Amino acid sequence: MVLSLPVIAYGQTAEVYAYGDARVLKLFREGIPSALAEDEYRICECVHEAGIATPEAVARIEIEGRQGIVFQRIAGRSMLQAIMHGALSADEAGAQMAALHAGVHRLDAPAIPSQRGILAGRIREAPLLTEQEKRAIAERMARLPEDAKLCHGDFHPDNVLVSDSRAWIIDWMTGTSGHPAADAARTMLLLRFGSMPPETPADVVALINRMRQRLLDAYTGHYLRQSGLNRADIEEWFVPLAAARLVEWLPDEEKRELVRFVRDSLA
Incomplete structure (x- = not known):
């Protein structure tokens, strides 16, 4: 059956197929536990019922x-594609991202995995860091x-879809119950270091790198105003989030940048 469906997108954990005119099928790769798919389904139900813009x-x-x-199909493209094609400026995209993210963070979480527990496990498994560094990071996060x-x-x-009328958040597989400042910290690190x-064509990489700081500045400024957090609230999560990210598949250069950032921050 799968082979007969048109492919819309590929990801590291799933493929997305057209599933009739008004639906898409997110099909997880072999080996992805059913509990993760069930968590994403429940989170999406909760978010959609709360009025957050996410496909049903x-x-x-x-x-x-x-x-x-199976999800509602949204006619649109990713915010990243909209930026690359000039349909959105970095300032506009940053403002939209901040409004969406702050709206999510106003919701109490359903019974889903703990952000702190996941971060602690990833920090313990993080490559390229010494055991002493991992202990220092864990102690910092405990405070x-x-x-x-x-x-x-x-x-x-790339996890925001932009249509003619609104922006939509997708890919809730990593949803957790936790602190908004930590979630915003990860976004800021992704905008700063993410490869x-x-x-990706070289000219597109060059374009994104030129716009990266403007997008980060716009997101940060708008998010701080809408969330009520201050910059220090978020920055104190940078080191645990950067260390936890090292367990993910990343280019070697990005891993080296994250390790340098962690060690400079611990010094």
């Missing part, structure tokens, strides 16, 4: 042993405040 999760299905979620708000876990321009996929 219509059904949970299994195809050829792989877990899947940071607790909260149980809805957090996206991977909020960046483009290896197949």
Whole structure:
């Protein structure tokens, strides 16, 4: 069945297929536990019912042993594509991202994984850091405040869809219950250090790098105003979030930049 469906997008954990005229199928790759798909489905239900702009999760299905979620189909393109094609300026995109993210962070989280627990596990497994550095980072995180708000876990321009009338948040697989400042810190780190996929044309990479700081500044300024947090609230999460990101598949240069950032911050 899967082979007969038109592919819309590929990702590291899933493929997205056209599923009729008004639906898409997010089909997770083999080996992705059903619990992760179920978590994403429940989070999407919660977020959609709360009025947050996210495609409606219509059904949970299994195809050829792989877990899947059927979603409402949104006619649009990613915010990253809109920026690259000049449909959105960095300032406009940053403002839209901040409004969406702050809206998410006003919601109490459903019964989903703990942000702090996930970060602690990733820090323990982080490559390139010494055990002494990991202990120092864990101790630093232990002093940071607790909260149980809805957090996206991977909020960046490629996880926002832009249509003619609004922007929509997608890809809730990494959703957690935690502190908004930590979630915003990850977004700021992604905007600062995040690398483009290896197949991205060189001229597009150059364009994004030129706009990166403007996008970061716009997002940060608007988010601080809308969330009520101050910059220090967010920056104190930078080191734990940067260390935790080292367990992900990243280009070597980005990993080196993150390690330098962590070590400079600990010094």
